[in-house]
Amino acid sequence: MRRPRAVSNNRRRAQEFIMSKEQDNKAIVGRWFAEFWGNTWNPAIVDELCTADILLQYSLHAPRRGRADVKAFMTAFREAFPDLSFAGAADLIAEGDYVVGRWVGGGTHTGPAFSDFLQGSLPASSGRKMRFTGTTVLRVQNGKIAEEIGLDDGVTALTQLGLIRAA
Amino acid sequence: MNWTESVTPGPVHRAAQSVLGSRARLKPVTGQEQFMSSTVSRDNKTIVDRWFTEFWGKCWNPKIVDELGAPDILLQYLLQAPRRGRADVKTFMTEFREAFPDLSVTGAGDFVCEGNYVVGRWEGWGTHTGPAYCDFLVGCLPAASAQKMRFSGTTVLRISNGKIAEQIGLDDGVTALLQLGLRGSA
Numbered sequence: 001m002r003r004p005r006a007v008s009n010n011r012r013r014a015q016e017f018i019m020s021k022e023q024d025n026k027a028i029v030g031r032w033f034a035e036f037w038g039n040t041w042n043p044a045i046v047d048e049l050c051t052a053d054i055l056l057q058y059s060l061h062a063p064r065r066g067r068a069d070v071k072a073f074m075t076a077f078r079e080a081f082p083d084l085s086f087a088g089a090a091d092l093i094a095e096g097d098y099v100v101g102r103w104v105g106g107g108t109h110t111g112p113a114f115s116d117f118l119q120g121s122l123p124a125s126s127g128r129k130m131r132f133t134g135t136t137v138l139r140v141q142n143g144k145i146a147e148e149i150g151l152d153d154g155v156t157a158l159t160q161l162g163l164i165r166a167a
Numbered sequence: 168m169n170w171t172e173s174v175t176p177g178p179v180h181r182a183a184q185s186v187l188g189s190r191a192r193l194k195p196v197t198g199q200e201q202f203m204s205s206t207v208s209r210d211n212k213t214i215v216d217r218w219f220t221e222f223w224g225k226c227w228n229p230k231i232v233d234e235l236g237a238p239d240i241l242l243q244y245l246l247q248a249p250r251r252g253r254a255d256v257k258t259f260m261t262e263f264r265e266a267f268p269d270l271s272v273t274g275a276g277d278f279v280c281e282g283n284y285v286v287g288r289w290e291g292w293g294t295h296t297g298p299a300y301c302d303f304l305v306g307c308l309p310a311a312s313a314q315k316m317r318f319s320g321t322t323v324l325r326i327s328n329g330k331i332a333e334q335i336g337l338d339d340g341v342t343a344l345l346q347l348g349l350r351g352s353a
Contacts, residue, residue: 015205022281030170059339088170093286093323095208098279100286101170102323119341120352135321135337137279137288151321153245154341155305155350164341166306167351 022094025140029092029099032138032145037105039085041078046071051144058134058150060117060157073116080114080122081107081130089133099138106131109161119154120163132157208280211326215278215285218324218331223272223291227264232257237330244320244336246343247302259302266300266308267293267316275319285324291338292317295347306349318343 028049035045046054046067056070057063064073078084086105093100108129115121122128136150158164214235221231232240232253242256243249250259264270272291279286295314301307308314322336344350 026170034169034171059341090323092170093279093281093284095279095281098277100279100321100323133337135286135323137276137286137321151319151337151339153337154339155245155344158341163353164345164350165353167348 018096022096022099024143025097025099026092026094028140028143028145029101029138033086033088033101033103036074037086037103039083041074041084043071043075046074049145051141051146054145055147055149057148058136058152060119060152060154062116062118076114076116080111080116081109082111083107086134097139097141099140100135101138102133102135104131104133106157117158117161117163119158122161122163126161128161130157130160132160208282208285210329211283211285212278212280214326214329214331215287215324219272219274219287219289222260223289225271227260227270229257229261232260235331237327237332240331241333241335243334245338245340246304248304262300262302266297266302267295268297269294283326285326286321287324288319288321290317290319303344303347303349305344308347308349312348314347316343316346318346 032045032049034040035042050067050070053066054070055063055065056073061073064070084105084107086103088101089104090102106129109122109126111125113121113124132153133156134150134152136148138145138149139147155164218231218235220226221228222235236253236256239252240256241249241251242259247259250256270291270293272289274287275290276288293316295308295312295316297311299307299310318339319342320336320338322334324331324335325333341350345352
């Protein structure tokens with residue numbers, strides 16, 4: 001067991017500084033998930049919380065780069081799935097510049113034809129529903145989201161949407 | 168769960184600090200707590216690093232399950248049914264490696280570690296040259312199918328008293344199952 005005295009004041013202050021940054025990063029990611037991925041979409045959040053060259057990468061979709069591209073991605077996703085909504089499924093885990101979130105959510109395809117899934121297209125108003133889980137690792141740089149790299153449970157989602165089938 | 172409520176926002180934290188004064192510490196901020204917590208994090212990373220090397224890496228060491236797995240360890244990935252307990256976890260890996268003798272997983276990025284949790288990103292691959300394999304939830308591979316898989320994943324591990332209590336992972340199952348011929352485009 002280490003004694004409290006073994007920790008120098010500078011060491012302690014450094015730890016507090018790091019911890020405070022991780023709490024700030026979690027707060028940023030909390031807002032991002034609520035306003036980008038939650039049930040209410042606020043397009044202004046992209047300019048507010050993302051770096052200019054933000055990378056958004058999920059296993060179901062082609063990667064997107066930059067604020068305009070990321071906004072276009074979400075705008076089209078929500079036109080196709082107007083009830084789209086994702087929410088946290090466990091506490092956020094943060095260390096250094098990274099925040100990891102586990103989530104669950106989905107939506108119903110009632111909008112125009114959607115061709116953004118790498119595996120295939122949905123015809124307009126297909127009525128198909130998806131609900132699946134995922135894990136996302138975000139890198140926060142000076143208070144802005146620089147990278148969002150996630151894995152979706154694509155087998156579940158694409159099977160529900162009828163985009164993959166038993167071989 | 169609402170993440171905007173599950174954390175202490177930085178600006179609020181700082182504002183409260185200035186109102187309450189530097190002696191009124193909001194959790195979790197004591198230096199000693201943080202120091203202890205970072206020491207635990209380092210130990211947890213060492214445990215997970217060994218686990219990835221000896222459980223998932225090129226050199227499979229079955230004893231690692233008894234050494235580093237909690238008695239009721241939970242192993243859960245999307246492609247296979249969840250496994251519970253050391254014996255079940257050993258069986259899982261023994262059969263996986265009989266089917267895919269060249270199975271190997273390596274880290275892809277630094278661990279992210281907080282409290283009892285360690286998150287690892289990885290890339291794994293293997294060739295099915297062994298007996299018929301029916302552990303994938305979506306279907307069976309016939310013996311020596313020669314199908315190859317190469318895919319990425321992210322795993323969240325929970326460490327309790329120096330042992331791995333939970334290993335819950337997401338794999339890029341679409342990539343793996345298309346490569347193995349177990350799923351096709353609709």
